Amino acid sequence: MMGPVNATSSSDQGPGAGRRVLVVEDELPLATLVGGYLERDGFDVTLANDGLAAVQVARSERPDVVVLDLGLPTLDGVEVCRQIRTFSDCFVIMLTARNDEVDTLIGLSVGADDYMTKPFSPRELVARVNVLLRRARAGALTTGDAEEPPRRFGDLVIDPAAREVSVSGVPIVLTRTEFDVLAALSARPRLAFTRRQLIDAVWGEGWVGDEHLVDVHIGHLRTKLGDDAAAPRFIRTVRGVGYRIGDGAAPSQAGR
Ligand code: CA
Numbered sequence: 001m002m003g004p005v006n007a008t009s010s011s012d013q014g015p016g017a018g019r020r021v022l023v024v025e026d027e028l029p030l031a032t033l034v035g036g037y038l039e040r041d042g043f044d045v046t047l048a049n050d051g052l053a054a055v056q057v058a059r060s061e062r063p064d065v066v067v068l069d070l071g072l073p074t075l076d077g078v079e080v081c082r083q084i085r086t087f088s089d090c091f092v093i094m095l096t097a098r099n100d101e102v103d104t105l106i107g108l109s110v111g112a113d114d115y116m117t118k119p120f121s122p123r124e125l126v127a128r129v130n131v132l133l134r135r136a137r138a139g140a141l142t143t144g145d146a147e148e149p150p151r152r153f154g155d156l157v158i159d160p161a162a163r164e165v166s167v168s169g170v171p172i173v174l175t176r177t178e179f180d181v182l183a184a185l186s187a188r189p190r191l192a193f194t195r196r197q198l199i200d201a202v203w204g205e206g207w208v209g210d211e212h213l214v215d216v217h218i219g220h221l222r223t224k225l226g227d228d229a230a231a232p233r234f235i236r237t238v239r240g241v242g243y244r245i246g247d248g249a250a251p252s253q254a255g256r
Helices: 028-040 052-060 076-083 099-107 123-143 176-187 195-202 214-224
Strands: 018-023 043-046 067-068 091-095 114-117 151-153 156-159 164-167 168-174 234-239 242-245
Touching: 018 028, 018 052, 028 043, 028 123, 043 052, 043 123, 052 076, 067 076, 067 123, 091 099, 091 123, 099 114, 099 214, 114 123, 114 214, 151 176, 156 176, 164 176, 176 195, 176 214, 176 242, 195 214, 195 242, 214 234, 214 242
Parallel strands: 018 043, 018 067, 067 091, 091 114
Antiparallel strands: 151 156, 156 164, 164 168, 234 242
16 A cells, blocks of 8 residues: 555645545556546545555545556455445446456456556546546436336336335345446336447446447346346347337347
């Protein structure tokens, strides 16, 4: 663990004011560079340079966002993310050294909210962090509407006011991003969303990156909801378009 980038800096200005970011990266120059950019936007930044320290700091500091390198000493980023997910639903942006690593991560239910491939622009990383936090604020506003009743799709119940999801009465623990994707789909049950439409709805229109990210979260959601990707009841694939919420019944041949 390396501690704060600059203990004397505390800015009340900037979009990051009052927000904590944990940067987990074993390359010190990159960690310091990223930390410096975040501090300029007003974030409280803590650095950790190995996996075990990262989990400890995440537990004690309760960051709003964790920027998490995949390749780390002691525990790799996948394991760090899994452990953090046992006690926190903070946003996680994972840094990978190669583009194809993102594909590998898709196969694992890691629970990261966003991915960036090195080399990346620190400015873009800060922009991504701000986009995630704006989502959190927007979500807080929409979920403030306690009047909205739960949405039911067969055995699947989505309660937007409480941000809770259950299948056959069993609560399902989702990450914020997974919940937001499901909330977006279920808000407009007749609409087949393109990946871009889902990104605009969940990540915001300013988000720039690989739309493949949507498939990552859909895959995780289906696993958690017990949905069979070959015959999904809850999240349908609309060929050539994207995704649509299902009615909870097994799909007909034509409806797949
Ligand atoms: Ca590394």
